[in-house]
Each structure stands twice: as C-alpha cells, then as structure tokens.
Amino acid sequence: MIDVLYFAWVRERIGVPRETVDTQAATVADLVAELIARDDYHAAAFADLRALRVAVDQELTGFDAPLKGVREVAFFPPMTGG
Amino acid sequence: MIDVLYFAWVRERIGVPRETVDTQAATVADLVAELIARDDYHAAAFADLRALRVAVDQELTGFDAPLKGVREVAFFPPMTGG
C-alpha cells in the first residue's frame, strides 16, 4: 500500500488530494501507468509527464525511481516557492 | 587659495586635518610637489603616491587633474568603508 499525494493543478485534475493505492508497481513509471488506467481524471493529470515532478518519501526524484519499501509518492507541477 | 584636506594616516603624518594653501599650481601633481618642499612631514606623507588617492572638489580623480577654479583638494589612503 502506497499513499499517493497530489498538489496544485494535479490535485485539481484528479479531484482528491491523496489516495491509498494497493500496488505492486516496481517503479514510479509503473505506478503512473496503473493510475492512468483508472479513469479519465487520472489520464488527464498524467497526460504530459514532462509537466510533472515526483517525490518519493518526500525526496524529489525521477519517474524511474524504484518503489520497493516506499510509503509515499507525490505528484505535482514544478514548484513556485520563494 | 585652495583648502587642502588630509584623512586617516595622511592626516596623522602631516599633523593637521586641513590647511589653506596659496598656490598657482596647475595640477594636483604640481600642488603635491609644492607641499613636499614644505617640510619633512609633508615629504613623508607624499613619499609614495601609489598609496594615496585624491579628490578635487569632493570628486575622486587623478594626480594629473587641473586645479583651475578648484576650492578643495583632499588626500587620503584607499577607502575602507562598508
């Protein structure tokens, strides 16, 4: 079970800020493929991966990151702090 | 008549912070030559011109600056503000 979090317009497109996913996905990219298959909302949110960033257990990483032992994955657009 | 001002160790070597000089010197360099001829204190202060900076009427300039119409000349070491 992995907690999947969404922020900013990714959260808006998906419609919820977080969901718990029962998955055996080996990498973030595999998890994304499973999420896209769920419904049109997920498909719309993940339509262009270049517009997205991913954090695994609160560390920024890439879509090829492994998910073994991971508790939390977050998807969001490029950050605009400061 | 020109007011000549001295700051920091230049002032200390000459012994006074300012003096009024009756001069026909055409440039700062000519004025310096006149001052050096005055006494050992002036000679010591102007021994190494590379260690000195000059301002004419409160604007930083060079030793070749003309003195026509000038009211105030100041000599000092490189500045250490900030």
Place this chain on the structure above:
Amino acid sequence: MTVRVQTEAFDAGAELNAFAAATTGAGAVVSFTGIVRDVADGLLHMRIEHYPGMTERAISGMVDQALGRWGLMDALVIHRHGDLAVGAPIMMVATAAPHRAAAFEAADFLMDYLKSRAPFWKQEVTADGATWVAATVDDEDALKRW
C-alpha cells in the same frame, strides 16, 4: 538554523533583529523579504499551497548545504502558505557570515533553491478566478549558477 513554515504573517524587521542578536561574531547579515505584488487585472490574494513534511525537510536540506558551503554562522528561512493579501510578506531568508560575500551568495543561493526546490505552489486569485503561477525556465536555469 531556523526554518518556519506557517500561515501567520511575520515581522521581517523583528525577525532580522532577533536573528542578528542570536548570532555572535558575524560581520555581515543579509536578509531577503518576498512580498505579494499586485497583478495587471487586480489580485484579490495570492494562495500558496505546500506539501507539509516535505517542505520543512527540503528547506532544512538546502539550509544545511548553505551553512556548510559558505561557512555561515547561522541562517533563517520563514515561508508562509495559505491566502496572502497584496503587500503581505510571503517569505524571508537571513544569513550571517564573517564577511559580506558569503552572506550575499548564501542568501542568493537559498532564494534560487526555495523558488524551484521547496514544494510550494502559488496561485493568483483575481475576480476572474484562480490561476496557477507557472515556473519559468529562468527559475530552473538559476540553479545552474550554484
């Protein structure tokens, strides 16, 4: 190191004084304050979303890096989230170092990293609705300086 992520406003001057007073031996203190600017069509407010937990972690990581790289005596980051009015302080960085170059560079570095590596997302709310602020290529390029 002080890192605060909060909805409440803060008093930049009071924070600067407290930061400087707590730091002995520094010859140089630099501060940056970010303030909500109005936009062409009239900003009702700036809304800032963040990722609780990761935000503190990401900021602490970049402050640690700055402390080591520039030999800072101390550094402070305060960043707000929630709805912020025009003219309100958004965030603040302060750095203390023996000399000015280190204090300046470290503050500049922290600003560049906060902009693109701290999980905040800004939204401009006007009478026409809410628009997510897009990250710029310049923001990402700024990181390459370091």
Place this chain on the structure above:
Amino acid sequence: MTVRVQTEAFDAGAELNAFAAATTGAGAVVSFTGIVRDVADGLLHMRIEHYPGMTERAISGMVDQALGRWGLMDALVIHRHGDLAVGAPIMMVATAAPHRAAAFEAADFLMDYLKSRAPFWKQEVTADGATWVAATVDDEDALKRW
C-alpha cells in the same frame, strides 16, 4: 532614496520595516547589515573617520546609479562614523525591486562601491594601539564585476 551618515547607532530591523512600508509595489527587499567584528588581539573599538560632504555626495551618486541600472523602487544607505563597539552595527543597505535578482545585485553593487568608493577609513583600536585597516586588492577587484 535615503542616505544617512551618522555617529548614532541604528535599529536595522526598524529601518528595514520603515523602508519596506514606504515602498509600494516591490516584490523583493534585500538588506545588508555590517557589524563590528572582534580581532585576534581584542578590539577595544573600531574607529571610523570620514570626509563630511564628500561622503554624502559619493553615496548619493552610487545609489543614483543603482536605482537607474536595476530599476529599483527605492534604496537606503546608513553608514556610521566615530567609535563603534564590537557587535555594533556599522552600516546598512536596503534595496527594493519588483523581482529578486535586481534587489540582490543592486545591494551587492552598493556594498562593493561603499567599500572602495565612499570616503571612510577604518581604524582598529586595541590595547596595543590603533591600526589603520588596509584596503585589499580584492576590494578593488570587486568593482570590476560591475
């Protein structure tokens, strides 16, 4: 533009707040505060001599240059002279601009110019006597950045 040359101490936080409050439309405010540091053999105080008249004129000139070059909304310089104790504020610069890069660069520029082009001379007074602080080649080289 505010330029103050004074013997009195100043409250950097209060100055920062007053400066920011007087400036509308700025998105970025940067401040620099210089503080008297102790030296190896124990500083009794830092003595700062200046050239009254030329000091204000030189600083106003560099602030004018910064306002134009970086499109600042406003800038502030406060510089003390006289005898200053360890830990006391020596001087302060603040800049306000629409965006952060301009505010940072302008403050950095003003510091470099104040260091080498404003007529102040620092003297370190210890139990052994008074020593004039020498300008460094680095200080002069710093001006070439601009």
